[in-house]
Amino acid sequence: MKRDRRLRYGIAFTVLAILLIILLTVNIKYGSVDMTVKDIMEVFAGKGDITVSRIIMDIRLPRVMAALVLGGALSVSGYLLQTFFGNPIAGPFVLGISSGAKLTVSVAMIVFLGQGMAVSSATLIISAFVGAMLSMGFILLVSGRVKKMSMLVICGVMIGYICSAITDFIVTFADDSNIVNLHNWSMGSFSGISWENVKTMSIVIFITLACTFMMSKPISAYQLGETYAKNMGVNIKRFRILLILLSSILSAVVTAFAGPISFVGIAVPHLIKRMFKTAKPIIIIPACFLGGAAFCMFCDLIARTVFAPTEMSISSITAIFGAPVVIKMMVNRQEDKNA
Template sequence: MNAITQGKRLRAKSLTLLGLMLIVLFLLDIGLGSVRIPVSDVIKTLLGQQIDNSGWQGIILKIRLPRAVTAILAGAALSLGGLQMQTLFRNPLAGPSVLGITAGASLGVAAVMLAAGTVTTTFSIRELGVDGSWLIIIASTLGAATVLMLILGISFKIRDNVVMLIVGLMVANITIAVVSIWQFFSDPEQIQEYILWTFGSLGGVTNEQLGALAIIVLTGVILTFFLSKTLNALLLGEDYAQSMGLNVKWARVAIIATTSILAGAITGFCGPIGFVGIAVPHLSRSFLNTSDHRTLVPTCTLVGGILMLVCDIISQVPGSQTVLPINAITALIGSPIVIWIIVKRKNLKASF
C-alpha cells in the first residue's frame, strides 16, 4: 500500500507544478501582446503598486487582465464540461462541441442577435450593459440545455455509445442548420456580427461582466467537484453505478445541468470555442494516468486554464497588431498536441 501514498504525493506534486505553470503563463499572457510589458511591471500592477508607465497600467487592468482571467475561466469550464460528457457517455470523443451543446448555445445566441435587430455582437455586449449580457448568457445556456436535454432523451432509448455519438453529431448539425437558415433571412450586418461572434473572443468580457462569469464558472467547478464521486461510479457504466446505490437518473440530470451551465456561459461570453473540451480531459488523464475524478477535476481545471492561456498568447501574435480568432488557434495548437499524446501514450482507448 506504500505505492498508494506515493501516488498521492505524485498527484500533489503534479498539481503544484500545474498551478505554477498557470501563474507563469497568466503573467506572460498579460505581458505579451501588441505592446510588450515586462513581467516585473505586470506583477507590480497586479499587486496594486504604481508603475512608471501609466498607459501600461491601463492596458493591464482594463484589457489584458480581464482577457487573461477569461481565458482561464473558459479553459477550465470547457475542460470540465468535456470531462463530464466523456465520463457520462463513456466516449473518448464526447465533448460540449461534439454533442451539440456548443451548437445549442450558438442557436440561443443567434436567436438573440439575429432576432433582436440591434447591434449585439460580443463587442457591443458592453453597450447592452448588465441586462444584455445576462440575456446572452441565459439564451446560450438555454440553447445548450435544450440540445443536451434532447441528447439525453435520445440517450435513454439508445445505449450504444458510438450510435449516441453519431446522434449527437447529427443533432449538432440540425442545430447549425437552423442557425444557417436564420442567417439566410437576416440582414447582412447582423450576420456579420454573428459570424464575428463564432470566431470566438476572450476580449469581449468587461471587468463588470467578469464577476458574473467568474461566479458562474466557479459554481460549475465546485458542482463538478461535488460530482466527482458520482462520476467515478459512472466509470463502470450505469448498471454498476446503480448497483452501488447511485440514483443514475439524477446523476445524469446533474451532470448535464452542470455541463450546460459551464459550456453555455462560456459560449455566450466568448463564442463557440472548440477542441479544448475534448482535448484537456485526455491530456489530464495521460499526465496523471488516472481516471479518478477527484484528481481529474482539479487537474482539468488547471490544464484547461494553461492551454487557453497558451492559445491566447499565440492568438495575440506577440509583437504585432494582428489578433487571430481564438477558435482557430485552439484547434490549430491543440489538435497536434492530442495526436502526439495519443500516439505516444497509447492509453486513450484504454480510458473507456
C-alpha cells in the same frame, strides 16, 4: 504505491500551478504592445503609466481571466460528458452542445441589439443554456436509440452543422453594425470581455464547479457502470440529470462569452488523466480545471500574438493543438481493441 500516487498528484498539481502563473504573466506581458515585468508590477501597485495601466487592467487582465475561467469550465464540462457517455471522445463541441448555445445566443443578441438594448451577461448565459439544453435533449433522444458512440458523435457533429448553418443565416440578415461583433464571437474569441462579464461568469462557473466537485463520489461510482453505481447507493436517475445540467451550464457559459471552442473538452481531460495516471473525479475535476485554464491561456496567447495585430479565432488554435491529441487517442484505443 499509495505514496507514489500522492507524490505524483503533488508534482502534477505543482506543475499545473506554475504553468498557470507563467502563462498569466506572459499573457499580460505580450500583445500589440509588449510590457516589462516592471510595468506590470507597477500597475498592480497602483502606480505607473496610465495607458499601460489601461491596457493591462481593462483589456489584458479581464481577457486572460476569461481564458482561465472559461477554459477550465470547458474542460470540466468535457470530463463530465465523457463520464456520462462512458466514452472519451464525448465533449461539448463534438456533441453539438456548443453550437446549440451559439445559435440561441446569436438570436438573443440580434433581437436585443436590434431593439437597441444592451445584452447583459445574464441574458447571454440564459440564452446559451437554453441552446445547450436543446442540443443536449436531442443528443439524449438519439442516444436512447443508437447505442454506438461513433454514431452519437456523428449525430452531434451534424447537429453542430445545422446550428452553425442557421446561425450564419441569421447573422447574414443582422444589422451591419452587429455583424462584426457577431462574426468575431461566433468563430470563438476571448476578445472584448469586460470585468462585468468576468464577474458574472466566475460566479456561475465556480458555483457549478463546487457542485460538480461535491459529486465526485457518485461520479467515481458511475465510472464502474450503472449496475454497480446503483448498488453503491447512487440514485441513477437524479445523478444523470444533475450531470447533464452541470455540464450544460458549464459549456453554455463558455459559449455565451467566448463562442464555440473546439477540442478543449476532449483533449484536456485526456492529457490530464495521462498526467495524473488516474480518472478519479476528486483529483481530475480540479486538475481538469487547471489544465483547461492553462491550455486556453496558451492558445489565446498564440491567437492574438502570432499574426498581431490580426487576431485568429481561438477555435483554430485549440483545434491545431487539440485535434492531434484526439486523433492519437482514438488510434490508441483502436489498437487496444485489435490487440
